Amino acid sequence: MKLYEVADDVVETDVLVAGAGAAGLLAGIKADDLNVDVAICSKGLFRKSGATVMSTGGMEVAVGHGDPTDNPDVHFKDTVVGGEYINDQRLVEVLTKEAVERLVDLERMGIVFERQEDGKLFQFAPGGAHARVVILGDLAGSHYMVALNREVMKRNIRMFEEVMITNLLMSGGAVSGAVGLDIKRGELIAFKAKAVVLATGGAGQIYRYTSNPVQNTGDGRAMAYRVGAELIDMEMVQFHPTGLAYPPERRGTLVTEAVRMVGAYLLNNKGERFMSRYDPQRMELSKRDVVARAICTEVREGRGTEWGGVYLDASHIPEDVIERRLGVTRRKIMFLTGLDLAKEPIHVYPTCHYFMGGVRAEPDCSTKVPGLFVAGEEMGGVHGANRLGGNSITTLIVFGWRAGISAAKYAKAANSKPLNPRDVAMERERIFGFLGRRDFIHPSKVRRELQETMWNNVGIVRTEDSINGALRVVERMKALELPKVGVPDGSRRYRMDWVEAIEFENLLTISEMVSRAALFRKESRGAHTRDDYPRKDNGNWLVHTVVKNVEGQMRIWSEPVELIKLKPPSA
Amino acid sequence: MSQEKAVVRFKVYRYDPERDEKPRYEAYEVPFYRGMKVLDALIFIHDNYDPTLAFRYSCKIWRCGSCAVMVNGDARPACRAEVEPGKEYVIEPLSNLPVVRDLVVDFGKLYKRFTALGPYFVTTKPRGEEPARVPNHKYEDFIKVAGCIECWSCLSVCPAVKVAWSEMAGPGLMVAIAQSAYNPLNEHDVLPTAFAQGLYSCTTCRKCSQVCPEEIAIPEVVFEKMRAMAVSRGIGPLPGHLVPKDLIEKTGRSVTKKDVPFLESIGTEVFKASSNAADRVGYFTGCLADYRLQPVAEATLDILRKLGVEVVIPKDQVCCGSPMIRVGALNTLENLVKRNVAAFERLGVKTIVTPCAGCSLTLKSNYPEYVKKFLGKDMPFKVYHLSEYIVDVLKRKLPELKEVKMRVTWHDPCHLGRGQGIYKQPRELLTSIPGVELVEMKKPDQCCGAGGGVRSGKRELSDLIRADKVKMILETGAKAVVTECPFCVIQLRDALDEAGYKNIEVFYLEDLIKRAMK
Missing domain, CATH: 3.50.50.60 (FAD/NAD(P)-binding domain)
Incomplete structure (x- = not known):
């Protein structure tokens, strides 16, 4: 050969x-x-x-033009504190x-x-106190x-x-x-x-x-x-707090953090700036996981909008500021939702980011x-x-x-x-095997079921039960559907369905990793929220979860995080 | 909700060059929902009807520019193209590029062109420890062109690219060159490349900016701006542009005197209305109506007077400067702007009216900036195109029209249609003439090839562009083509003559109106 x-x-x-x-x-x-x-x-x-x-958005870089008190050490600290010390x-x-x-x-x-007019870089403050993000309008x-x-x-x-x-x-x-x-x-x-x-x-x-x-x-x-x-x-997995919630077909489309950076409010259906209950100091500019969870909680407890989200309201911000800082975003939102960010609130809900x-x-x-x-x-x-x-x-x-x-x-x-x-031949067999398989399952069908399952069961808030539910679906798909995923034979030029078939196994593997790691970490930390383990547990879980393929089996274990520079206040 | 049952019909181009003899169109019905875009429909078709339908997409929010297709003949990102229930949409691959399959085109040719252009960033300065200190205003021009998402929609609709891509790199690629040219830290001199690759091949027809999802004003911020840079460095303009430039500098007019100019033929400057004047306007003739198309000027004066308007025509008015702005020869401008403003102010004019598409666009869109720059004040006049003035401001019907039995077609001048959004007003005037039957051509707003200094600077290219227009005019079976721009009139006349259709008349709208008023 x-x-x-x-x-x-x-x-x-x-x-x-x-x-x-x-x-x-x-x-x-x-x-x-x-x-x-x-x-x-x-x-x-x-x-x-x-x-x-x-x-x-832009790029975080502690060059100190926007804020002379900023430097890489401060950036380091913000990143590690933001990452809940498991970076x-x-x-x-x-x-x-x-x-x-x-x-x-x-x-x-x-x-x-x-730039600023003196030639130094213009820097923007992303939620923290430090103006650190370098930008170019909203084109980054x-x-x-x-x-x-x-x-x-x-x-x-x-x-x-x-x-x-x-x-x-x-x-x-x-x-x-x-x-x-x-x-x-x-x-x-x-x-x-x-x-x-x-x-x-x-x-x-x-x-x-x-x-x-x-x-x-x-x-x-x-x-x-x-x-x-x-x-x-x-x-x-980071869920960005503000994905579009309306219209439903656009659910998940990102609304940049820059909207909150220029001063937009998050409001529930009672008109309250609810972030005051979750992070009264940083309010809307709190950490992404905090804001995402807060929105999730508001909606779960019945204070959401009719579209299953909360309001993001920038209507109090001068129109010229919105145009200058958020021109692209404003037009995008207008086109996708029919709503004018400068004049009325839009509906948002977290989205996988x-x-x-x-x-x-x-x-x-x-x-x-x-x-x-x-x-x-x-x-x-x-x-x-x-x-x-x-x-x-x-x-x-x-x-x-x-x-x-x-x-x-x-x-x-x-x-x-x-x-x-031989290795190449094996891979060829795998890839070309998707073509013309008998009684095949179209990849977009199983893909959608997997996506729904992961969203519902291993999304923003998780429990042992919900994660196990997802794992059952993943195992079933591995055993029953994966071998059947296929596409019609015929011309092989630009076959999106073929690509989707190849991608499906990858999606399954990642879903399994996310689920098993989520099941393994029995605490809530940052983006990982376990309803059955709602507290952060530095005593047991200041660790990395590690996933590895050991002879075809997905093995998972933990290894302590090396706190070489910064330790959590209690540790 | 009745909308839930609504459907949208699509005819989608299907073609696999490897297996199919020729392309075919397949019909699909897709359930409609509010906010639906063409891309959503394509995904629906792929997921529900035919998984082998090939099209590209990635971000779904026109940041990436992957999904551009032709929607009913116009290019745009599919994610940026709205659909309405009950309508039918023809979806085709971007034109001017070979098809890989269905809606997927091969960009190989484009990349080759791109590499040849080499719009790269080069710096020879030693690497410093800190970013360079550059005041923010130095990036103003750059910001205007930085938003291009390279969807290449513009390339598929550019009339120059369509007939001579070798001659004209095309709007999108010129945007890339402009990004290089406007970056204040770039040492790479891209202007000679720009000049060689079609800087002067743009008719400023604005079709590119019309389809641009980022609404970049490509003719102005890319072509005119870079042409001005080229002129200031002696790279531009073209030899053909120097004749009008010299004339303007010497005489204030962009063409030579032949017959008695209109302005010299009128005794007075102020034409009072017979009774109570409906309004008082200044008539800006422009070069051609003054020197070459005098009947148009006479007709304009007649029409306005018959409508009961007092007409003021300063005899010391000069060229608006449009031919020079389009080709980047801006040093003539101060003189022209000052003389025109003084002429109309001298007679107390507040409202200026002109039937010239080019003059009205220039007075509307360029003068505010130049008046501010040269005279330090706001533009002191309101400017209307004549058709707009009659239909939207006066809101009057043309008086005493006799029947003119004629089948005509209308050509939208680029600077009137896309330039000023004036489409329906001239048609309204035209069809108010009894006996006139208007038959629309396939693309009435497609450029005739005369503008932007292309006719005067690159005649061959101009001729190639206009050929398509002649075809469309003939298809209508019209006995005459009517339009509202002196360049278009001259261009179409030449085009029809040279193609052997001397029998098809070309009218300036005012000519035809005057014929009906006799």
């Missing part, structure tokens, strides 16, 4: 990057800087695929220090930051993607557009490449690579309501899991699997139990940068490992 008999195309490179959001692109750029060959794969279109492009503090240290350095580098790639992510994409094009880095990496290939215990489906052609590509960077983003698509784009099906986490990488804190849990990595972005690196949202442990607004772009930038350097250095030192055609 020869490689070219089982793959339609064979691509050889030093560093393969899966995912072309900001983290993936930066990883590619930095690897290119070290003169290794780079290939970047994007499941969707260049510049467009993934979540980065959707970000409207990997080594990663937070890197995040906060290097963000300041990266600012200069980003500007040298054409990224523009809004879209603009970063434009600039980074131009940089990649300028360097002539090889880009594989609409190529979904479906599985990693291993040789002698180390990563040796990956298999990808070229969606436009319906062909299989075998990538031979000395190092692989996973930067496929989050997995919001396991939930019925999410702010994530369609590509975010947890592919990277699932692939890493399959080759034996460890994943940590998978129960920690970000995965704090992910692949366990060292500060150099390496994982337990030799040759496998992770960057961006793929990486677990940076944000602990809750992520601060504006810290996600910081994560993409800082760790995308690092992953590129680390992968390139690794690739330079590594010998090229041969791909085993």
Whole structure:
């Protein structure tokens, strides 16, 4: 058996990057800087695929232009306190220090930051006391993607557009490449690579309501899991407090935190600013998990609006401020809801937004699997139990940068490992097996049931019973439905249904990880709220949950968090 | 709720180049709900009727720009295209690009073009420890173009790209160049590339900004702005633009004198109304009605007088400056603006009326900024296009019209339609003439190719653009095409003549009205 008999195309490179959001692109750029060959794969279109492009907020960086009392140490503290002390503090240290350095580098790639008239950066306060978020109107992510994409094009880095990496290939215990489906052609590509960077983003698509784009099906986490990488804190899923609740078909669409940053109120159906009962000091700008839970509680206790949400009211803010700070957002809301943010309240309810849990990595972005690196949202442990607004772009930038350097250095030192055609053949069989299966189940049907189950059972508030309910569905789907998922045969060009079929197993794997980790952590902390264990328990649960594939079994255990710099007040 | 049962009908382009001989359209009915977008319908079709339907999407909130398609002939992100119950929508892939399958196009050609343009950021300065100190106002131009989501809708509707992509990189790609050009820290000089790749191939027809989901005013903030930068560096304008520029500088008019100009033919400047004046307006003739299309000027004066309006025509008025603004030659402007403002103020005019699409647009949209800049005050006049003035302000019917039996079609000048939102008023005047039968052409608002200095600077491109227009006019079987812009009139006349249709007449609307008033 020869490689070219089982793959339609064979691509050889030093560093393969899966995912072309900001983290993936930066990883590619930095690897290119070290003169290794780079290939970047994007499941969707260049510049467009993934979540980065959707970000409207900005990047947290303690450069101190907006607030002279701010610095990386303060940023560190805010991030760890915000994360309820289960962050990997080594990663937070890197995040906060290097963000300041990266600012200069980003500007040298054409990224523009809004200024003050004296030429210093304009910085915005995201909920905390410190004006720390650098912005460009409300364009953040879209603009970063434009600039980074131009940089990649300028360097002539090889880009594989609409190529979904479906599985990693291993040789002698180390990563040796990956298999990808070229969606436009319906062909299989075998990538031979000395190092692989996973930067496929989050997995919001396991939930019925999410702010994530369609590509975010947890592919990277699932692939890493399959080759034996460890994943940590998978129960920690951030529900952004303000997704649209109306109209129902738009439920889950994100309403940026910037709306509350400019001073909008959250009101219940009695017209009360209910945050005064949950966090009288920070009110609407309290931590995301606190606000999300508060909204959930208001609705559960009958104080919600007719659309199952609460009001987000910005009508008291001068129209010119809204136009200047939230122009894009205002138009977006107007178009989606028919409501004018500047004039009337809109209905909001939390929506799945970000995965704090992910692949366990060292500060150099390496994982337990030799040759496998992770960057961006793929990486677990940076944000602990809750992520601060504006810290996600910081994560993409800082760790995308690092992953590129680390992968390139690794690739330079590594010998090229041969791909085993049998592995590629197996993957081909798996991928092409979805086509023309008899009595098949359409992936979009089971996917919807899984999403509903996860939303209802392992969503914002969880109990042992609800989680077990979800696990029963997951187990049933693994046994009965997964083998039957398929799509009609025929032309293989641009088959979205085929891609959905491939994604389904990944969604199932992530759902199982989130559920098992949620069942395991018997306390409430940050984004993880257990109705049956409503208190935070630093005595027993100042730990990471760790998930690993051990001979086909999902094993889960805990490991204490190393509090190298900052300890919780009571500990 | 009756709406629950409502459906929307779609005809979706289906094509697999590998297997199908030719494209086909498949019909689907999708249950309607309030707020439904084309993308929702496509997802519904995919989930419920045919999982093999191929289309792209990602973010669903037009941040990513993946899902642009043609909706009833106009491009836009499917997530940004609203649907109404009971209606039918034809959904097709973006035009000007090869189809991969169904609604999915191949961007390979576009990326190649993009790489050739190279709108990149370059800095040679050593890396500092802190971000550069740049005052925020230096980013004003950049902010205006930074919001592009690269959905490429504009590229699919640009009349220049359609006929000569090699000649014109296209609106979206020029936005990318502008982002490079306007970043104050970028040392990469992109203007020569912009010039070579179609900076002067834009007719400023504004079709791109009409479909732009981010409402970027591409002709103004990209083309006109970069043209001004090019002129100030001696890269632009084109040789063909220098003739009107010289003339304007010497004579105040953009064309040479041939017959007796209208302004020289009138004895007085003030034409009193017979009895109590309904209103008092200043008539801004523009260059062509003064020097070349005198009958239009005479007709305009007649029409206004017959409507009982006192008409004031300052003889010292000059070119509005539009031809120079469009090509970026802004140094002529101060003189023109000052002379025009002084001329109309001298006669106490408060309201200016003109039947010229270009002049009215310039006076409305450019003068406020320039009057402020050169005279330090607010624009002292209200400006109306003549059709708008008669229909919306006077609210009067044209008096004493005789029958003119004629089948006509209407061409919307870009600067009147998309420029000022004036579509229905001239049609109302036109159809108020007894005997006139209006047959709409397929795309009455498609550019004729004359504007933006393209006719004067790039004649061949201009000719290519207008060919489509001739086809559409012929399809209607009309005996005449009527419009409301001197450039369009001249362009369409030439186009029809050269295509061998001298028998089809081209009217300035006022000409036809005057014929009916005789």
